[in-house]
Amino acid sequence: MAIHCIEMLLDLPEFRLIGLTLGDQRIDLHLQRQAHAIVCPRCQRVCERIKESRTRSIRDLPILGRPVMLWLHMRRFQCKPCQLRPWEVSETFDERVKWTNRLYCRVRAESLQGGPSSQLARRYGISERTVFRWTYEKSRGGRPRQLGRAIGIDEYARRKGHHYHTFIVDLDKGEPIDTFNGRRTDDGIAWFKSRSQQELDRVEVVVLDMSKAFYAGIRAIFGESVQVIDRFHVVKYAVDARDEVLRAIQKQLDEDEAKAFKKLRKRWLKSKDQLDVEEWLARHAWRHRFPKLREMLDWIQDLRSWFDRTYEKPAREALLKLIERARASAQEPLNRLAGTLDRWFESIVRYIRHRYTNGPTEGFNNKIKLIQRMAYGLRNEHNRRKRILAGCGKT
Numbered sequence: 001m002a003i004h005c006i007e008m009l010l011d012l013p014e015f016r017l018i019g020l021t022l023g024d025q026r027i028d029l030h031l032q033r034q035a036h037a038i039v040c041p042r043c044q045r046v047c048e049r050i051k052e053s054r055t056r057s058i059r060d061l062p063i064l065g066r067p068v069m070l071w072l073h074m075r076r077f078q079c080k081p082c083q084l085r086p087w088e089v090s091e092t093f094d095e096r097v098k099w100t101n102r103l104y105c106r107v108r109a110e111s112l113q114g115g116p117s118s119q120l121a122r123r124y125g126i127s128e129r130t131v132f133r134w135t136y137e138k139s140r141g142g143r144p145r146q147l148g149r150a151i152g153i154d155e156y157a158r159r160k161g162h163h164y165h166t167f168i169v170d171l172d173k174g175e176p177i178d179t180f181n182g183r184r185t186d187d188g189i190a191w192f193k194s195r196s197q198q199e200l201d202r203v204e205v206v207v208l209d210m211s212k213a214f215y216a217g218i219r220a221i222f223g224e225s226v227q228v229i230d231r232f233h234v235v236k237y238a239v240d241a242r243d244e245v246l247r248a249i250q251k252q253l254d255e256d257e258a259k260a261f262k263k264l265r266k267r268w269l270k271s272k273d274q275l276d277v278e279e280w281l282a283r284h285a286w287r288h289r290f291p292k293l294r295e296m297l298d299w300i301q302d303l304r305s306w307f308d309r310t311y312e313k314p315a316r317e318a319l320l321k322l323i324e325r326a327r328a329s330a331q332e333p334l335n336r337l338a339g340t341l342d343r344w345f346e347s348i349v350r351y352i353r354h355r356y357t358n359g360p361t362e363g364f365n366n367k368i369k370l371i372q373r374m375a376y377g378l379r380n381e382h383n384r385r386k387r388i389l390a391g392c393g394k395t
Ligand SMILES: [Zn+2]
Pocket: 040, 041, 042, 043, 044, 045, 079, 080, 081, 082, 083, 084
């Protein structure tokens, strides 16, 4: 019974459990392949006669809080007709494997989430050194990865509001390329200059937010035609302008009205089917009462749907029209948006062709914040970098 349960837990259908020892420090599970015979690789006949066997050990995930060691009893058969003595081979574990992949992934994930290595080592029955090695072996020792065709750039604060760092991501592979100190034009230029020309030539798309320093740096290195402004940043500018309008209206209202107005907080840009009837009616009424708000909301909706366009030429004209509309408005926030969009026009339009966003970059940015919050060990700049490069890639 117990054996059957453990076999279920192990989930290694190639093997059956032939024995176990429950130690205080460790559980040893002895396994043998299910098959009773193998096919002779030379003469293709079935050999059942066992000549000898040897064991190999593989670490696995703990059971009931105790580290587990799998002992594979691998047999050597003897082929009578041709005298060959072939060893059996496992389909599950490669020749030299010393631990299961699931153990590796678990330890790595927990370590990157901030589990102290001494504790992990004890829990999983491995050395601290191994925890460290597994955690960082994909960080390439903190060396940057090669630039790809499409890269995303973003910045993050080492501590809130202080000391900014830049972060470069391969948008096709979803992997971090490097992170370096500073976020000024010179910092960016210096970093890119340190890459080989061959690498730089590969870059066709650079996705940025509308930060002027990066823009200048990228233009200096790659020329005019590679930048794409992240669509979410464009929309965010518009949403900030909307909030200004909302605040201005709220000031004109008495307390009760302001409360009702505030209730719609996140619902001003939702589509009709995301609202219940009451919300929709309320929004309709407010829009009717404040034409300025209506104008702003309609404009943002149009900007958002602009990004769904497929063809560059009509998109270009449509964006020009949107800018014209904002410029002609009597509202100052809309005029300002017109100016911003106008300034970044080409880089915004390029989105239609490439369709890259800084989504992965933003995701890594959140992970970096998490990594930095678990502050230990990160005072060492090199370790911090390694951790970021190891923690943000695909696991
Ligand atoms: Zn044979």
